[in-house]
Amino acid sequence: MILNALGIALSQLRRNVARSALTSLGILIGVAAVIVMVGLGRSATASIEGDLKSMGSDLLFLAPGGQQQHGPPTGSSQAFSLADVEAVERQVAHVRAVAPLTSASVTAVAGDRSWDTTAQGSTAAILDVQGWTLAEGRSFTSGEERAGSAVCLLGDTVKRELFGSGSALDTHVRARTLTCTVIGVLGPKGENTMGMDQDDFVLLPLSTVQRRLLGTDDVSMILVQVDGEAHMDAVSRDLDALMRQRRHVASDDAIDFHVMDTREFSSFISSIMQVLTLFLAAVAGVSLLVGGIGIMNIMLVSVTERTREIGIRLAIGALEQDVLTQFLVESMVLSAFGGILGVLLGLAGSWGGARLLGVPFVFDPLVVAGAVVFSALVGVAFGFWPARRAARMKPIDALRYE
């Protein structure tokens, strides 16, 4: 019977190709919009998560300032010192590497070119911790680190801005009153998802930045690389305990530092992206609803137009149920047809959109299946009322209808 109904539905829809196509178009656009929105949302999320992963899923950040549940870190807190860095290295287990970080805004000058950038002070360990490669030259020696020598590594952007395609090695770059020798150039990382250029900095030994640029002994952040994700929680706890002790924290309220886990950060970003994606999908869903109302409209017109046909069918032995099935199948075919084309268009759209935005294309079969099922449900939901109207007609009235 369902096969029969399908046959009847298809032959009916064929008789009015233009109208059927336009009706399906409503659903097509709705489904495509939902798929594109959800797809691009997923792509953006994946891209951001990828960035966070490239920051290192085994990284912990130790920064001064207490961290409230919501909002920015509190107040101005005492910075860390090199002694804190050494304490972490010595006293916390499962730490692969520790890198201090402190920074200053500078204008880097080489010859007649200058470039506003950031001077970052750290140790050679930062290269491993943050996953930098050396494009040319070498890294700091421990002697240079201790002595606060005037040597530097250039980020790819700074190198390009100051030297173009020429070689920078062994030349001199001036930042404020400091003139340092370029001993190496870092390989490029490019922009992150937020559009920030990750290659725009000059890397100097920590003590060089401290003494010769800032005139303090402050370390503004400590990066801790853990040897394996399994130890993240343990190391995080140990860091917390160590810093409470070293900074003489009496109560939880007085905590003036925080340990940040990239995973926390990424789950926070993910939850924001999820809400955003849902919101976009809901907006797109409205067009699907409008498409459904379009189907209901056409089905009502069709039922009225075909009153006589319904009468004939009832007279020659169709049951109410047969007529109901016929019209329901018709509206389901309309919406499923639109739904399937909408899926194709939506996938093409999100693929194109992902390429345009430079984010990875994420194919989720669940979203596709969901969209098709939902569009068929739209057909049933919005086809039901017209179909029931058809099925409930009295055959003699329907036959008399002009």
Add this chain to the structure above:
Amino acid sequence: MIALHDVHRHYGQGESEVRALDGIDLDVPAGDFLCLMGPSGSGKSTALNILGCLDVPTSGSYRFRGVEVATLDNRERALLRRHYLGFVFQGFNLLPRTSALENVALPLVYQGVPARERARRAAQALEEVGIADRAHHEPNELSGGQQQRVAIARALVTAPDVLLADEPTGNLDTPRSHDILGLLTRLNRERGLTILMVTHEAEMAAYARRVVRFRDGRVESLVENGHGGDA
């Protein structure tokens, strides 16, 4: 086969109540060719609708093959129509943009007959009404007489017990009308098909075995045509 007893069909309520049928008694044996006549509003069409299980009496008894139809629900009456009754209308009522063959096969769809078998039996029915060569034409490519033949084939394809015809020649010219009545007479005689036909043309009524006249919702007279069906 058919027995109406004190059948009433009233429309509306109170003051405006219309008694379309006001106490009808009628027996139709199998193989009869009964013509229902009467002026418009006399109740002949209402009676045919009730006989065809398209409508139910307000009160009274209608027994079809021993079954009390008045107590059946919509579904059961639809099944009765599906298996035992065939309809022919004044306006032909073929599905537009659908070939003659498909139109004739339609009742078999609802009987759940497989497609191949449907096509075979539909072609056979078209053959029987003498219009096999028009099987693949759509209604708008057929003349009125041809359309009515297709409609008769559709009514016959399920091999019903009773054929109900509501002014089958109302839209046809006289020669075509005689053709159709000739066909009905042949079906009645050769197949023993019971035919109930509403008409207001005495010329057409002459083909029937019996003629029942309605007036104001009652049976005015019931006359046997002298030819006993041999027009």
